[in-house]
Amino acid sequence: MADVDITYDAVANAAYxxxxxxxxxxxxxRVYPCDPIEVNGMINLDFDAGGVLIGIEVLDARSKLPRHVLDAARRLDTGDV
Known part of the structure; x- marks a missing residue:
């Protein structure tokens, strides 16, 4: 299983x-913004120059991601990087 690095900023309520x-x-x-009305949130997909998906930014993260994911993320707002 691949390791996934997740960071979270509670002040901005954003996860990456x-x-x-x-x-x-x-x-x-290149950034592909996804702003689906159905989920009332904003998600940005980041691609490298070769078109490979390199990251996912989740805004309003507290309402979009499971609590255990945010609890396990490296915190950017507390200096826990």
Whole structure:
């Protein structure tokens, strides 16, 4: 099973799911915003220059992600990076 690096900022209420190897955070070349009315939230898909999905940003994360995912995430708002 692949490791997934998740960061969370409670102040911004935003989470980021890194889909790259540990320690690698390549620059996003293209962002595909998903703003589905049905789920009342904003999710951004980040792609690298080759078109590979490298990360998922979830805004309003407390209402979109399970509590255990946010509890396990590295916290950006507390310096737990």
């Amino acid at each position: 799911i890194h889909l790259t190897r540990a320690g690698e955070h390549p620059q996003s070349a």
